[in-house]
Every structure is written in C-alpha cells, then in structure tokens.
Amino acid sequence: MSEIARYNAILEKDGTAHLRRGAEIAIILCLVAGAMWLTGLLDPVRLADAWPAIRQLSAEMFPPDFSRYQAWLKPLADTLAMSIAGTALAVFFSLPLGLLAAPNTTPNRIAYRLARLILNLLRSIPELIMGIIFVAMVGFGALPGVLALGIHSIGMVGKFFAESIEHVDPKPIEAARAAGASPFQVIWHAVLPQVMPQLADTTIYRWEYNFRASTVLGAVGAGGIGFELIAALRVLEYAQVSAILICIFLCVTLVDGVGALLRKSLK
Numbered sequence: 001m002s003e004i005a006r007y008n009a010i011l012e013k014d015g016t017a018h019l020r021r022g023a024e025i026a027i028i029l030c031l032v033a034g035a036m037w038l039t040g041l042l043d044p045v046r047l048a049d050a051w052p053a054i055r056q057l058s059a060e061m062f063p064p065d066f067s068r069y070q071a072w073l074k075p076l077a078d079t080l081a082m083s084i085a086g087t088a089l090a091v092f093f094s095l096p097l098g099l100l101a102a103p104n105t106t107p108n109r110i111a112y113r114l115a116r117l118i119l120n121l122l123r124s125i126p127e128l129i130m131g132i133i134f135v136a137m138v139g140f141g142a143l144p145g146v147l148a149l150g151i152h153s154i155g156m157v158g159k160f161f162a163e164s165i166e167h168v169d170p171k172p173i174e175a176a177r178a179a180g181a182s183p184f185q186v187i188w189h190a191v192l193p194q195v196m197p198q199l200a201d202t203t204i205y206r207w208e209y210n211f212r213a214s215t216v217l218g219a220v221g222a223g224g225i226g227f228e229l230i231a232a233l234r235v236l237e238y239a240q241v242s243a244i245l246i247c248i249f250l251c252v253t254l255v256d257g258v259g260a261l262l263r264k265s266l267k
Contacts (some may be wrong), residue, residue: 057238064246065239072228074246076251080237081226083211083255086149090157090210091203097154099163104173105165105191107183119162123155131217145222149210154197155204164198204259210254215248225251 028085036042099105100115131142134144183187187253220228232240 001079005162021167037244060238061242063239064243065237068229068240069243069247072225072247074248075223075225075228076217079211079214080251080255081212082142082145082149082217082224083207086148086153086210087203087207089146089150090145090153093150093154094158094161097158097233098165099187101158102160102165104168104170105187115158115162119155119158122151122154123159125152127152127221128216131220131222135221140221140223142223143212145217145224148217148222149214151172153206153210156201157206160202161195161199164195164202170193204262208252208255208259212252 015075033042040046097115097119100107100111100120103112106112106115129143130152134147138144138147144216168191172194173186175184176190213223214222215226215229218224218228221227225244229241229244229248232238232244
C-alpha cells in the first residue's frame with residue numbers, strides 16, 4: 001500500500017470515529033433534553049408562575065429566628081453521632097463483603113455472586129425507606145437512623161471497597177501465595193496495605209454524606225436535627241426553618257473540614 005493510500009485510510013478511519021462520537025453525543029443531548037422537558041424544567045410559564053411564591057417564602061424565612069437555638073444543640077449532636085455510628089457500622093460489614101465481592105480475593109464464584117447480590121440489594125433501598133422500616137421495628141429516636149444509614153451505606157461502601165480491591169497490583173498477592181501464605185495472610189499483608197488510602201477516602205466521604213442524609217431521616221421520626229426541621233415546617237415557622245438550615249450548613253462545613261484534615265493526615 002502506498003503512502004497516499006495509507007494516509008487516506010487513516011483519514012477515513014479518523015472521520016468514521018468522529019462521526020460515531022458525534023452521534024453518541026447527539027443521542028446523549030437528546031436524552032438530556034427529553035428528560036428536562038418531561039420534568040418541566042423547560043417550561044418557562046410554570047417557572048414564572050412560581051416566582052411570587054418564592055418571593056413570599058423568602059420574605060417569611062428571613063431574617064432567621066435563632067430564639068430556640070439551645071433546643072437544637074442536642075439534636076445536632078444526635079445527628080453527628082448518628083452519622084459516625086452509621087458509618088462505623090457500614091465499614092464493619094463492608095470490608096468482608098468487599099473482599100468477597102472482589103474477583104481476586106473471593107474464595108469462589110458463588111461467594112462472589114452472593115456478595116454482589118447483597119450489595120445491590122442494600123444499595124437499591126433508599127435510607128428514607130429503611131428509616132421508616134426501622135422506626136416501625138425499634139421505635140422513634142436515633143437508633144433507627146443509625147441502622148438505616150449504616151445498612152444502606154453497606155451497599156455503596158462495599159461496592160467501592162470491592163472495586164478498590166479488584167484493581168490492586170497482583171504481584172504482591174502472587175508472591176504471598178507462592179510463599180505459602182494463608183488467605184488471611186494474603187489479604188492482611190498483600191491486599192490491605194495497597195488499598196488502605198482508598199478505603200479511608202471512601203469511609204470519610206461516606207461519613208460526610210451520612211451527616212447530610214441523617215437530617216432527612218428526621219422526617220420519619222429517626223431523631224436528630226431533621227426532626228426539628230420537619231416540626232418547624234409543619235407549623236409554618238419558616239424563620240426557624242431558615243435558622244435550622246443555617247445550623248445544618250455550618251455543621252456540614254465543619255464535617256467537611258474535619259474530613260479534609262483526616263484525608264490529609266492519612267496520605
């Protein structure tokens with residue numbers, strides 16, 4: 001094949017790739033536009049009709065009313081405790097499930113499929129639904145919130161753990177097995193040292209997420225500051241609602257800062 005023919009073939013192949021990529025982008029844009037249209041996001045009349053309600057609600061929410069701030073301190077502490085306990089519960093069960101759900105550390109295909117099925121099941125049930133179920137089982141308070149956050153988080157944290165374990169360097173694992181190490185020793189000495197930074201990052205991120213999610217669980221009686229928020233909404237005390245939201249924002253910022261410091265110290 002001459003140089004000109006080879007050059008033309010490269011151009012033709014490159015042009016085909018560009019056309020395929022352009023078609024994929026066009027399909028994605030059409031799907032996004034369709035979703036926005038179906039949900040009313042592209043309806044200017046509906047958005048314009050909402051403006052008077054937004055102005056009235058904003059006028060009722062400001063200035064914020066912090067007169068009951070002392071009554072919110074314990075619920076905020078409960079929310080923080082819920083997020084920590086729920087994250088700890090998730091990590092405790094996610095690590096063994098992640099090891100079983102990773103192809104390079106699972107003992108067999110049955111354990112792999114079963115672990116994946118459990119993670120998919122737990123991930124598919126929203127924590128709010130779990131909160132309702134656990135409130136019915138153990139009553140009101142922080143305990144159902146912890147159980148809902150922890151068990152729902154197992155599905156996502158376990159998935160991230162499994163993916164991190166799956167992509168470790170196989171050479172230390174092969175060397176440990178060749179030296180006669182037991183499966184536990186292989187995991188302890190060849191797998192975990194490689195993935196500990198990723199596992200720590202996932203754990204800290206999930207803790208930050210669980211703090212935000214725990215505020216929503218108050219809507220179903222799972223305790224925390226979310227219960228105070230829903231109570232204020234029910235009696236239309238929008239000035240207190242804005243004050244509680246500011247308190248939640250400050251706590252989320254604090255948790256995010258602590259998480260950043262933890263990530264920095266673990267590098």
